[in-house]
Amino acid sequence: MRHRFAHHVRSVLSKILLCRTPVLKERRYRCPQCDYRSVVYNSCTDRNCPECSGARRRDWLDGTSQLVLPGVNYFQVVFTLPDKLSPLVLGNRRELYNLLFLAAWRALNHFLRRNGKFQPAALMVLHTWNQRLEHHPHIHAVAPGGGPALEGDEWMTSKHPDPSYRKPYLVNVEELGRVFQRRFMYGLRRLVRQGELKLEGEWSKLHDPAELKRWCQELQTTDWNVYVEGPQHGQSKPAHVLKYLTRYLTGGPIGDTRILRDEDGWVQFLARSKDKGRPQRVEPVELRGTEFVRRWALHILPKGFIRSRRYGGYHTTKSQAYLQRCRELLPPDTVKIEEEPKTPPAGERTEPECPHCHVPLESISKTPRPSWKQVFEIEVYRSAAIYCPLLHLLRSRPP
Incomplete structure (x- = not known):
């Protein structure tokens, strides 16, 4: 085929x-x-x-590492769309990926302002695949657990409602998931009503307001997976906070090390098992070559689409003032610059070496x-x- x-x-x-x-x-x-x-x-x-990904990842890491300050706890927040939405998203990638970014940020911004009482900031990266290269759109966000107070000159930290809770805390994940769902569904209904989505075939039924309302109510009953991961061992390491996200930026959805063989029109690669309730294990997955390429191509973003975005205090127009304010409010010993391994300047070419001399x-x-x-x-x-x-x-x- x-x-x-x-x-x-x-x-x-x-x-x-x-x-x-x-x-x-x-x-x-x-x-x-x-x-x-x-x-x-x-x-x-x-x-x-995959051959051109190294320099781009390094440049991105160099540009975003300045956002991370020592002495501040950072959290990874993942916002995932239900699988039922995947066919609709594939037909409207630009519009619905943009909506995914917006809904995730507005939900996070709402809670950090209301509960944390500090100026929120977030770095978000779009990730569209799972281990088997299937379409699985979700957002990885990195957000600080504190910031300049919305009112007054002090540093505020997000705290758990229970005073006996000792671990780093950002937001209530269940409430965050509900707000994220409402924000996305509101935006989705607006896009449908304004005729900004391509609704063909079985999706043409959504042009009917009654059918749209019924479909949205059914979709809201499905699981919308949102989770928050705090810093390991209760303290963030600035040198490691952003490196996890770089693997999603360029180079495609699978690395060379996971591909086992390519023979007789079949491709075999490693992926985590789907067994729920059991310890995760890695198992080989075999696909026809054409199906492998089709899945790989699902994750090519629309031309000019930006996969990594900054919001709040990290926005390009606000980041310098925001970071300066953070340094002023944090204790002097916590904002001491940590020595990082030096990397070549962005864009610098390393000339090859002679294999003999x-x-x-x-x-x-x-x-x-x-x-x-x-x-x-x-x-x-x-x-x-x-x-x-x-x-x-x-x-x-x-x-």
Whole structure:
């Protein structure tokens, strides 16, 4: 069976297929000692490409690590949509992913302002897959458990209603889940009424107000999974708070280490079991190559869609003033800058080394990557089988 991908998806898959191949031209190097020669082909730089993900993740981590302050507890909050909504979301990704971000932030903002009495902030990242590469949209949010008071000049920390509760606390997760559900359903009904969603086939029934009301009531009875994870051992480590999220930013939904084999049109990879009530274990999952590529392509976001967003005090226009205010209100010993492992500046290229002399190679020539318009017009690309199992788009290619 051949799967017809959207034009944007075909474009992304095509770029990944050509990443680090002669079609994208090359950079040539030589060793100044033994005259060893090396050719490095240009990369596609697409955010979905497994080969081009390292630099993007590092740049994101460098840019967001400044938001995390020592001495503050940070919480991870996950907002998940029910599986019943998945087909509708796939047909309206941009609109409903945006709504997911908005509903999650408004629910979190509501509780931190009402119960915590401090200025909220959150860094949110969209994650669209599960271990088996199925569509499973949810938001991972990182939020501080304290902040500048809404009224007065003091630092406020979110506290549990029970004074005997000693662990770090953010919000009541059950109440947060109910507010998140109401916010999302309100926005969903508004989008349907305003005709901003594509409702085709079985979804066309939602144009009827009575049917829309019945469907929404039925959907609200299903589980909306929201949970809050506090800092391990009761204290956050700024160096580790954001690293967990970087794996979701670029490079696709599965890493090379999880793929076991690709033979005779079948792909086998590792995934956590679905058995509920039992300890989680890893088991092999086998899919046809075409189904594997179809699932992989489900997680290519709409063109220009932003996967990572900042809200509240972390918003780009407010972050500097917010962080400065936090440093002023926190005790001086808690905001002492911790030494982090130094990383190369964003965008800095590390030249390859000679495998014999172990010295940096000298650049001889650099041919810039041609424009995609030029690349897509060449005969090599026209003859490429876009619908074949694209397993090599997840395999490491030699430099």
